[in-house]
Amino acid sequence: MPANEMRKDYLLDRWVVIATKRKRRPTDFVKETEEKRAGACPFCPGNEHMTPPAVLVYLPLNGGIKRDRDQNAFRHKNWLIRCVPNLYPAFTPPEKEENDELKEGVFSAQALGHHEILIESPFHEEHPSVARISQLIHVINAYLDRLKDLSTKPYVKYVSIFRNHGLDAGASLSHAHSQIISTPLIPRIVEEELKASRNFWTENENCAFCDIMGKEADGPRFIWENKAFFVFAPWASVHPFEFWIFPKKHQSTLLNMGHKGTEALAETLRICFGGLKSLLNDPSYNFGFHTAPTGEPQGYYHWHLEVYPRLAIWAGFEKSTGMFINVMSPEDAATSLKESVQAEEKQYFRLK
Amino acid sequence: MPANEMRKDYLLDRWVVIATKRKRRPTDFVKETEEKRAGACPFCPGNEHMTPPAVLVYLPLNGGIKRDRDQNAFRHKNWLIRCVPNLYPAFTPPEKEENDELKEGVFSAQALGHHEILIESPFHEEHPSVARISQLIHVINAYLDRLKDLSTKPYVKYVSIFRNHGLDAGASLSHAHSQIISTPLIPRIVEEELKASRNFWTENENCAFCDIMGKEADGPRFIWENKAFFVFAPWASVHPFEFWIFPKKHQSTLLNMGHKGTEALAETLRICFGGLKSLLNDPSYNFGFHTAPTGEPQGYYHWHLEVYPRLAIWAGFEKSTGMFINVMSPEDAATSLKESVQAEEKQYFRLK
Numbered sequence A, B: 001m002p003a004n005e006m007r008k009d010y011l012l013d014r015w016v017v018i019a020t021k022r023k024r025r026p027t028d029f030v031k032e033t034e035e036k037r038a039g040a041c042p043f044c045p046g047n048e049h050m051t052p053p054a055v056l057v058y059l060p061l062n063g064g065i066k067r068d069r070d071q072n073a074f075r076h077k078n079w080l081i082r083c084v085p086n087l088y089p090a091f092t093p094p095e096k097e098e099n100d101e102l103k104e105g106v107f108s109a110q111a112l113g114h115h116e117i118l119i120e121s122p123f124h125e126e127h128p129s130v131a132r133i134s135q136l137i138h139v140i141n142a143y144l145d146r147l148k149d150l151s152t153k154p155y156v157k158y159v160s161i162f163r164n165h166g167l168d169a170g171a172s173l174s175h176a177h178s179q180i181i182s183t184p185l186i187p188r189i190v191e192e193e194l195k196a197s198r199n200f201w202t203e204n205e206n207c208a209f210c211d212i213m214g215k216e217a218d219g220p221r222f223i224w225e226n227k228a229f230f231v232f233a234p235w236a237s238v239h240p241f242e243f244w245i246f247p248k249k250h251q252s253t254l255l256n257m258g259h260k261g262t263e264a265l266a267e268t269l270r271i272c273f274g275g276l277k278s279l280l281n282d283p284s285y286n287f288g289f290h291t292a293p294t295g296e297p298q299g300y301y302h303w304h305l306e307v308y309p310r311l312a313i314w315a316g317f318e319k320s321t322g323m324f325i326n327v328m329s330p331e332d333a334a335t336s337l338k339e340s341v342q343a344e345e346k347q348y349f350r351l352k
Helices: A133-151 A188-204 A208-216 A258-280 A316-321 A330-351 B133-151 B188-204 B208-216 B258-280 B316-321 B330-351
Strands: A005-008 A015-018 A056-061 A064-068 A081-085 A108-110 A114-119 A158-165 A177-183 A222-225 A229-232 A243-247 A285-290 A304-309 A324-326 B005-008 B015-018 B056-061 B064-068 B081-085 B108-110 B114-119 B158-165 B177-183 B222-225 B229-232 B243-247 B285-290 B304-309 B324-326
Touching: A056 A133, A081 A133, A114 A133, A133 A158, A133 A177, A133 A258, A158 B316, A177 B316, A188 A208, A188 A285, A188 B316, A208 A229, A208 A243, A222 A258, A222 A330, A229 A258, A243 A258, A243 A330, A258 A304, A258 A330, A285 B316, A304 B316, A316 A324, A316 B158, A316 B177, A316 B188, A316 B285, A316 B304, B056 B133, B081 B133, B114 B133, B133 B158, B133 B177, B133 B258, B188 B208, B188 B285, B208 B229, B208 B243, B222 B258, B222 B330, B229 B258, B243 B258, B243 B330, B258 B304, B258 B330, B316 B324
Parallel strands: A015 B324, A324 B015
Antiparallel strands: A005 A015, A005 A108, A056 A064, A056 A081, A081 A114, A114 A177, A158 A177, A158 A285, A222 A229, A229 A243, A243 A304, A285 A304, B005 B015, B005 B108, B056 B064, B056 B081, B081 B114, B114 B177, B158 B177, B158 B285, B222 B229, B229 B243, B243 B304, B285 B304
């Protein structure tokens, strides 16, 4: 199966994957009036045959877990975590693994890479806002396992780990899941962050992101923190109620997180998404990890997680200019989120 | 009333207007299950008191039209076109007009400018897909009148004219209307196009956009043309069924269009949006004009109109990386659109 084509705009530094593996007709795009999905959830236990074979499965074993990556892994039924290739992938591996370097033209390239679904729980509704911490630790460990594995591929330049929650955020299935895409280029936004943070490092002998944390600590945009993570509404929030999660220690990639970091991040996700859910009645949202690209070390970078609630629509102005209008100030958003997240934290520790 | 604040991201060259003139509470963002709008349409004739006073009105006069821009303009009832300030503007004029230059910091600036609604017709449903050509000519003339007027303001660096059609495209009111926003900075996407087309002009002694038209003529992405306009699906379309409309003559701004150009553009809009509507059951879409900024002439630029049907959702991958996935190839989109637009053209000339 040949790879999809990636195309660059005539003038802009903007790449698009033309993902036409599934043949589409115009009628496929006509809006349906009724909920289109009924029938069995392909991510629920018992329906494993509805997805491609898993590339990673976590299984319970003697009170711990067993990571299974062999070819038979997909047959297991009693899984805790399953990671499967997307049925209609935007990016696909090269046909021969030796065909290692991206053949990139000025306006066209092969969309070489991977596109995977990480099924976060056997329970359909175990989203981060309500999940058991033990399960969220499995989810984060699975992110790290896939990131580590995909980073070794010679044609992979970046691994994007993201989550779409709710119909308005583009989640076509409601079973708790994330997605992992590896790309053969460093994406534009990451490239721009890398460049700016490299310059900052050179000029100030300090990390740009550590500097941001210092400035936002105890300020009007601060939301929450635990020992290892710092949560705040960014100064120039593009989305209403946008918030960012930074590791307090300077770490360029998620792979530096360590066991304690994993536990602290699981707690952070549980409490912050619980707070978001109760504040805004389970809003649709996207989140995306930003991490240093694979390959040579970028010590000046600082990985983080950006969360974008989907409460407004980017319209003609945003789409045609690249400027944004946000009708909620980050300070007001932080005030509400702080209160809601603190209430969630209290309730969480009471239950615990 | 002080201006909104514009903020730049810590690291990215990304500006956001924090538009908090209307105080928002978290509950304002909770998704309502029922259609929230009922009651009178503020853009329909008879409801002129529901909008701020008009800045421009077209009135019928002796078989022609009269442009009224005086302070009493908003009182007229028998209008053909009305342009009114947005009730909750993202950009506002400076309090004293003499206060002419933008006070821009590195991370913050005042959102000085204008934010207007152009009511395209007294008829609620007279959208471009079904409009009378005579009415679309008024719409385009009103775009040009406002563009000319706003371009003279010393604090205006760019004028964005755009249209949101349908709920999925962010149109909160269904009465046919466009929006006009003037900004105190040249927006990022326009800046990037300007830079690339200036470089192309220097290197090739030719216009980058004229060159694109030459390459797309009669090719697999060509959709339609008349004497003055050329319509095609761009090579790296970001949206399914995206199409661009270019004037065939090299013109840097809409203001160069001329009377014949206005008529030809009205025809182009009527036929292309008619074709889009019949192909995809009146899909939501955004369109945005791209034009040379106000101020000094940019002869190397070539104005155009970009149309983005809203048939897919930008999710976590797009939002966190700035790379895009389009599940419809521009070639297949152009094939369908070409057929539908040609059918629309036949029907249109038969009726005419």
